[in-house]
Amino acid sequence: MNIMPDSSSVIPNRSIAFDNADSDDAILEEYKKTCSIIFGKASHSQMRYLQATVELQHSLLNSCDSLLANQTRWLENTLAQRNEYHSIPTSSNLKPFIRSYTATVDMSMTMLSIVYDFTTSQIERYSKLINMLNKSYFSP
16 A cells, blocks of 8 residues: 655656746756755655555564464464374474474574665765765865
8 A cells, every 4th residue: 555646746847947947046046946856755765665664564563473373273283183193103393394484584584684784774875975975065
C-alpha cells in the first residue's frame, strides 16, 4: 500500500519556472528555490524508503508468530507420525534441522543488517562531502 504520491507530482518542474522568469531578480528567486527542490525530492525518496522498511518489518512481525506456530505443529506431527510407524524409537534429526534453520535465518538477518549499515554509511559519507563542499566553496 503506497500512500506517497509520485515524485513528479510533488515538485513542479523548475525549468518551466526559469523559462517564465523575465528578469535577473526573478531568475535568482527561482534559483533560491533549488534547496526546496533538493529537500523535496530527497524527502520523498526517504519517506518511500522508510515506508517500505516499516511495511517489511510489519509483515515479518505479523507472520513470524504464526509461521513458527505452524512450523512447530508440522514438526510435532511429523515426529508423532514417525514414532507411530517405528516400534523402536530412533534418534531425532530435529536438533540439527532446527540449528541449521536458525543459522540460516540469523545469516539472512545479518546480511540485511549489513545492507542497512552500508546504506547508512553511504548517506553519512555523502553528508560529510556536502558539508565539506559547503565549507570549502561557500564559506561565510
